[in-house]
Amino acid sequence: MIRAGIIGATGYAGAELVRILAGHPGVELTAVTSRRYAGKPFGEVFPAMAGVVDLVCEELDIAGLCGRTDVVFLALPHKIPMALVPEIAGLGKKVVDLSADFRFSDIGLYEQHYQAHTAKELNKDAVYGLCEIYREKIRKAVIIGNPGCYPTSILLPLIPLLKKGLINPDTIISDSKSGVSGAGRSVSLTTHFCEVNESYRAYKIAAHRHNPEINEVLTREAGSPVHITFVPHLVPMTRGMLTTTYASLNKDAKETDIRNCIADYYAGRYFVRMRPDENPPDTLHVRGTNFCDIGVRIDRHNNRLILISAIDNLVKGAAGQAVQNMNIMYGLDEAAGLDIVPCPV
């Protein structure tokens, strides 16, 4: 059994890690920390877990925690993880960090959009944990920068097409929509029920910090600079993320060509599902799961490709992919603990 600990277990991503790891057949969850709820049983903070998860939230004590864990998940706001990871890694533990701190290869890009990086040496060895793309690197990684939710939904359908040169990188627009849990568990007027219900709005228009993260990965995979237009929106639902991506086709590719390109690229990868025209991706279809559902249409008049991708922002967009990364690092079946049967509704 792999002994796992979670730092920051009482935010939504952290609690989702608890859900998945508590049901993982190869993992023993040995420690959950929470600054706010230290001393409280986890099942008191999330009563859904009462009687299911027996852990008590702890104050963070890295040495103590590392003595009881093999792998440490960090589900904290960016900036904090890079202060903690050096000690954790120094104690020989594997790390999956859900913040942005270890996602960037170009540390200058990180510093431009976030703040000064204080663990640059470690960052060099960190691997961007987009599992379907970087599996080989992840196998050998010690520190994983777990991808953002928006980047995951955008990168998976695009990368195979960019690598094959099927689309024009200068024309990529991603119109993304997220459920409210993506905004975290902190209270704010933005997440107040009455301000979300019957509301649909864009935010951080062409100014979201996931944009440089997306650009860096696409640029690396395309082999030339890519800078997409990215607009996130908030949808009145708890979970789910759907991205509609537009791009001009380089050639007269047919829908089946595009579909096959993506399907071939992800052949044998359990968590990518190609959806047929009559059943396009829907956040309800991936709710609570680690799937990324992908749909393809072409606006023939404009020779413009339309990609639809749906994930659960808390699972494939956060905790699920984090566990998938752990599975790969430990040579387990990629789907271990993640092969949860989806609810019909």
Place this chain on the structure above:
Amino acid sequence: MIRAGIIGATGYAGAELVRILAGHPGVELTAVTSRRYAGKPFGEVFPAMAGVVDLVCEELDIAGLCGRTDVVFLALPHKIPMALVPEIAGLGKKVVDLSADFRFSDIGLYEQHYQAHTAKELNKDAVYGLCEIYREKIRKAVIIGNPGCYPTSILLPLIPLLKKGLINPDTIISDSKSGVSGAGRSVSLTTHFCEVNESYRAYKIAAHRHNPEINEVLTREAGSPVHITFVPHLVPMTRGMLTTTYASLNKDAKETDIRNCIADYYAGRYFVRMRPDENPPDTLHVRGTNFCDIGVRIDRHNNRLILISAIDNLVKGAAGQAVQNMNIMYGLDEAAGLDIVPCPV
């Protein structure tokens, strides 16, 4: 492996059976039928299941189905099951029927509220599958009448108190609230999104067919006639059921007495969770699970007890309890396949 079949697998209760049985470690799901979707892969009808459940919906052919199954679940409108169960039982299969057809001991009561019963002989041997109450009978049963969702939420907190004579049976009022999935997957104005959103309403006020079902069980357990007042309401959410039950206390019992009476009765039963005052039952806490959460308060001025019970109407209120019944019939751990870790939100 127990081979299970589901007749009527594409309604919400049927599809929830698919979800649970597909993830059950001791079960092989061998057949799913659907009149409407016969010939279609189940994962096309419920795209959430694409790549997870490989079965194709079949036309109902009882002999064929029974050749491939040990236990048959029926998730159909009442009246149809009693026409099918004789043949299924005649072929030596165990039956869990989710309709009302085999729930009543007093066939006259059934006939008064539903229609003429056409399988009275079989009904005699059928067991009312309220697992925490009738486990011993369920062990030996061949036909289970799986309880209604409202009855389950109402009976579990009340029975221990009635058996101990702690409350006055003439004063019981259950004010119940259900999510929309309880109304099934059939389309109707009542379940149209725009007519449900921002709507809260009562329906079948003191006239719901679950009322006689509740009365019969309470009467049996109390040992004297019980006829509660029951008012169901519809809540703008997909899943979940919460019942607030009111009853006059027979004695000057304290909250702890009531709480202990219920807790002792269900000691060791995984799926009943007593909730503390500061964390009363909430449908969100039981969503997707087989738990029944129970809370207790006393209005001391009126010496009136207030019981709160929450279940997921599709799980403990339907498919989950059905599988729990199967587990008991086969001597498995009661929680096999049902120990799904709940989502935090």
Place this chain on the structure above:
Amino acid sequence: MIRAGIIGATGYAGAELVRILAGHPGVELTAVTSRRYAGKPFGEVFPAMAGVVDLVCEELDIAGLCGRTDVVFLALPHKIPMALVPEIAGLGKKVVDLSADFRFSDIGLYEQHYQAHTAKELNKDAVYGLCEIYREKIRKAVIIGNPGCYPTSILLPLIPLLKKGLINPDTIISDSKSGVSGAGRSVSLTTHFCEVNESYRAYKIAAHRHNPEINEVLTREAGSPVHITFVPHLVPMTRGMLTTTYASLNKDAKETDIRNCIADYYAGRYFVRMRPDENPPDTLHVRGTNFCDIGVRIDRHNNRLILISAIDNLVKGAAGQAVQNMNIMYGLDEAAGLDIVPCPV
């Protein structure tokens, strides 16, 4: 034109007052105050109002505000109004206070459930503004204690029946359900979208401060002590409140007797609508309106009455009734500014 000012205009009840008064044909809205948003245009705080309401939020300056107003509405947390009202009333202005500070006749009851009252002399002359019951007193009032939302929904159907002795006051139970806007605009985990969505729960069970308010009015109207059991619940919707009230019938009254008793009592009162059995009250039917819809059923077996009443918690339960009070005080048509045509959905 009556010149009106609102103190605390940027909470939900205050903003709803702005909505109604801005469309009132006999009112000029001359001042809105907000501690938090002072200096900001109201249309910036509530962008829905941009281009419609031109006022700028002010710091509270009672003398200044009273110089520009004839009537002052206070939409503030209790305790603050009783510190402000003496000065406002001293300047000869009429007052409608939406808090609990001037709702109680028995100041001891207020002090037991809230805190020491600091304006007892004024409280003596304040009138409880339940418009359909106390119209004559309201006509002559200078200070109105505007009723709570739960009390409004509970009192209106009950009072005619209690006055006629049709029900047993010792058996009254009100099971109430409120939309989330009732919890106000302050941020909290309780109103976080993800904690409300798919959630239904009771809170302050038999311990809500509206309970003594209800009891005092019922006791006064019944002429003997009444202490009801009251349990509020939170529903995942923005607006709306529905109460299901249970009480034993004193006589063998028929549904039509009960219905007629209530209908006769409110004959000619625009805002009370009796609903037929086939169309029971629904929060969606009163959304955005000042109506109180009432339905009646009898559980004949238990000779128990079931009353259903629906209001919009922000309108008839707060701002709408406040304006109705103003209309009565000024001798206007009771429905002036409140005869807004409801949306179909």
Place this chain on the structure above:
Amino acid sequence: MIRAGIIGATGYAGAELVRILAGHPGVELTAVTSRRYAGKPFGEVFPAMAGVVDLVCEELDIAGLCGRTDVVFLALPHKIPMALVPEIAGLGKKVVDLSADFRFSDIGLYEQHYQAHTAKELNKDAVYGLCEIYREKIRKAVIIGNPGCYPTSILLPLIPLLKKGLINPDTIISDSKSGVSGAGRSVSLTTHFCEVNESYRAYKIAAHRHNPEINEVLTREAGSPVHITFVPHLVPMTRGMLTTTYASLNKDAKETDIRNCIADYYAGRYFVRMRPDENPPDTLHVRGTNFCDIGVRIDRHNNRLILISAIDNLVKGAAGQAVQNMNIMYGLDEAAGLDIVPCPV
């Protein structure tokens, strides 16, 4: 008083017409028809209107209806209106048709996307009722083809920019999102609460019949062929439509240039509101109103414009604009009956 009749008054657009016209100071609503509910009081079909709207739904009898009306609104599925309008117009009545039947100048385009047109002569004189663009023509019109909801949200922000040549017409992409009421009141699995809640999905991807309608108007206004990429999505909310439109800038225009171009074009037009960056358009801000809120951002790296526009699909996207058209036809204030103060939430 203008006497108005509504044919098809019990769908959502028709009922919304009732709401608006019943509150219109210059209109007497004299007839509402409904095939399904003929003979029923309108307030029984929509209980929200009980006591407010006194009309009884009628069977359609054109001659009878026209005898009591000056203007007739048709809120019916396309194909039916073109069979009725000739008789209505022949009786000298003004017509506002909410279907697609009289929206197209190029009848061939209509026939390609809908069916054979059976009232071509009348179509020649019909005016496309996009009020802010075609006011002068509307003044003199007898038959109005009331614009679709998606076209309204897309055309308003784009037309001023296209007329000024500020954007490249070949690059226009509109990613639109609609509340569920846009799908009408007919029951279907697509609008079942449980299939919509927690669901976000695209539909009719680059294949929606509003696409040719949009193209025709943009082509006319731009003076050269425009064919946009259009993808509609369904949002789990009742009302509201938000479109995010992307287009490459022709010049190095600044955000203020774009904003000013649109603002100047709509100067003095009440229903277009330019929103500042810190308060981008939100469906909640326009709920129940006839406003179209517009926001502007530029992705400077790609020199790509991002336009956000929000309307209420049932108001500015249907019934509200229809009444605005009537107002213009009769020389009333454009906002008569439509200057409803918006709800804060």
